[in-house]
Amino acid sequence: MESNFSKQILIPFVQSINAHPMAPALNIAGTPYTYLQLAQRIAAIRQALRQHTSSHTIAALAIHDDIDTYASIFALWMEGKAYVPLHPNQPLERNQGIIGQVGTTLILDSADTSPFHALNTTRLKSVDPASSLTDWVSTPDHQLAYILFTSGSTGVPKGVTISRRNISAFLDSFWQTGIHIDHTDRCLQAFDLTFDVSVQSFLVALTRGACLYTVPYGMVKYLYVAQLIQQQHITFGAMAPSMLTYLRPYFDELDASSLRACILTAEACPTDLMEEWFHCATNTDIYDFYGPTEATIYCTYYKLSRHAPNLSANGIISIGHPLANVHALILADDGNPVSGQEKGELCISGDQVTPGYWNNADKNAEAFFLHDDDGTPRRYYHTGDLCYRHPSGNIMYCGRIDQQAKIQGFRVELGEIEYHAREYSNRQHRAVAIAFQNASALTExxxxxxxxxxxxxxxxxxxxxxxxGYMVPTRILYRPTFPLNASDKINRTQLKSEIQ
Amino acid sequence: MTEEEIYQKLTDLFCKTFKRDGIVVTADTSAADIPEWTSLTYMNLVFEIEQTFGFTVKLKDMMSWQRVGDMVQTINRKVNGN
Known part of the structure; x- marks a missing residue:
């Protein structure tokens, strides 16, 4: 019997190759690569993996914006292995730390010169893919598909493991939202491969025979994406609201009429930005997708309405309903579900929830818990996000729990202050409120x-x-533009460090 | 404004925006030559160009800027009508 991973990913991907071998699978820095070329690279890498001395099931993969990086991911999956992305622009010490944590000797790199003792994929000659399209290694769904390392509060990166079951459940959930992609689509891949929205971006395109347009390293991302949308007539893409904020001054010039569907994700989605984006993206269905890496890319979504008001709280669009394979609970401080529209922590359960952090028992004990859902015990993940349920059933996002501050004993939601600051500028300027300790150890x-x-x-x-009065900021600081982190989110840590 | 003056002003703006002295700006300079050139710093650079040269940069201008020489051509056109 085929695994769910095969049914959701490998079989549809091979169908894409067989149905459209000469159609472009990837467009990288303006160069198209056909499904046949991609299959030939996969076959070559699979052959090399079989001959490799390392038998590790987890491979570290140096991620580049090239065909071999994408081919390596599928080759590893077809060989029953998982990948851990290493960003070549990140410090070598950090990458070596990740390799050390995973304990693998299997490293793939397509760069001419690699800082790792790696299998160089570019030296491999392309191979006729015929046999490698059907003979993938049978692998149970509980095995891993990838591990993403994110910053840890202790300073050591922590690895979120995502199993084949997780990613299959995600893709099943995704298609049940009604978003349709086929071989005529031109899909955007605007996320770094160390960030999980990249997995959605390439899987959705390549399992449906569409073409994936990537953003090369070193480009001004928002400008390159605008060019892709306008010149390559992108039809579908996921992007961070921050990227649209950069483009906002140019919306009246940007022709985004080719976009059929657009997902906003990775950070809170402002209502006013979406209202303006609708005017620019004239033929587009817009979705707000929410999810932590631990719940496999997305776990809730809200489809925005072009003609009717959209649900929002403090100027932030609702994150909507759970995806098909997700259970969501909102828990009060005492661990019991909140009643009515009370706020609490959003907790997530279901087949998309990670098996756990890599070799990190303390963090696993802290982040996951069992909860009895009407007689059914379920394993939940603490998202750390503060939410409440609207009477319509939609979930409303109010910010991170750790973005709450206590001032003079009052619980303050920083999102509320940000909302009023944005309103003051007629929604022209973004605002970020940050709680900090002053010299007297008082919170301001x-x-x-x-x-x-x-x-x-x-x-x-x-x-x-x-x-x-206790919510009025004691410092107002102006910045021409906000710094972003590697995931294109506003870098609150850097802003906090700028408070004198 | 002469082309030389435009390059001089741009050199000052590059050093200010990318927070580094001694950046040499030539017609062939591009993002690949300046590691500090990111979405954020680029946005700041465009803001500084607008303030310094007194015109609004359009999306199509930025899309045509593959290297500093293209940037100078736009500035020359907007400022001097060339």
């Missing part, structure tokens, strides 16, 4: 506003008119 709030320097007095007066 600093508010960063993304705009040129100006007199903060009118803004403070406005905030005083909207918020209780």
């Amino acid at each position: 709030i600093a508010l960063f506003v993304e705009s040129p320097e100006e007199d903060p007095a009118p803004l403070l007066a406005y905030l005083r008119s909207k918020l209780p």
Whole structure:
């Protein structure tokens, strides 16, 4: 019997190759690569993997913007192995630390010169793919598909393991949202391969025979994506709201009419930005997808309405309903489900939830728990996200729990301050509120506003008119643009470090 | 404004935006030559160009800028009508 992973990923991918061998699978830096070329590279890498001395089932993969990197992922999967991405632009010490944690000697790299003792895939001659399209290694769904290392609070990266069951359940959930992709689509891949939305981006395209357009390293991403949308007529793509914020001043110039469907993800999705994006993306269904890496890419979604008001809280679009293979609970501080529209921590269960962090028993004990759902015990993941359920059943996102601060004993949601600061600028400027400890170890709030320097007095007066005194920031700091982290989210850590 | 003056002003803006002294800006300079050239710093650079040269940079301008020489051509056209 075929595994779910085969049914959801390998079989549809091979069908793409067989049905459209001469159609482009990838478009990398303007160069198209056909499904046949991709299959030939996969066959070559599979052959090399079989001859390799290392029998490790987890391979470290140096990720480059090239055909061999994508071919390596499928080759590893077909050989029953998992991959751990290593970003060549990240410090060597960090990458070596990840290799050390995983304990693998199987490393793949397509660079001419690799800092690792790696199998160089570019030296492998392409191979006729015929046999390798049907004879993949039978692998049970509980085996891993990939491990993504994210920053850990202790300073050591922590690895989120994603099993074949997780990724199959995700893809099954994804297709049940009604998003349709076929061989005529041109799909965007705007995420780094160390970030899990990249997996959605390439799987959705390549399992449906579509063409995937990547963003080369070293490019100004928002500009390159705008060019792809306009010149390559991209029809589907996932992007971070921050990227659209960069493009916002140019919406009136950007022709995004080719986009049929667009997913906003990776950070909170502002209502006002979406209203403007609808005017630019005139033929587009827009979705807000939410999910932590631990629940495999996405676990809830909300389809925005072009003509009717969209559900929002503090100017942030609802994250909607759980995907088909996801259970969601909102728990109060005492561990019991909240009642009505009370706020609490969103907790996620189901086949998409990771088996756990790699070799990290302490973190696993902290992050996962069993909860009895009407007689059925289920394993849940603490997302750390503060949410409540709207009477319509949609989940409303209110920020990170750790973005709550206690000021003079009052619980303060920083998102509320940010909302009013944005409203003050008629939604023209983004705002980030950050709680910090002053020299006397008292908690204060600093508010960063993304705009040129100006007199903060009118803004403070406005905030005083909207918020209780303890919620009014004690510092207002202006920045022309906000720094982003590697996942294109506003880099709150860097902003916090700038508070004097 | 002469082309030489444009290059001089751009050199100052590059050093200010990328927070590094001694950046040599030539017609062939591109993102690949400056490691600090990111989405964020580029946005700042465009902002500085608008402030310094007194015109609004369009999306199609930025899309045509493969290297600094293209940038200078746009600035020359907008500022001097060339």
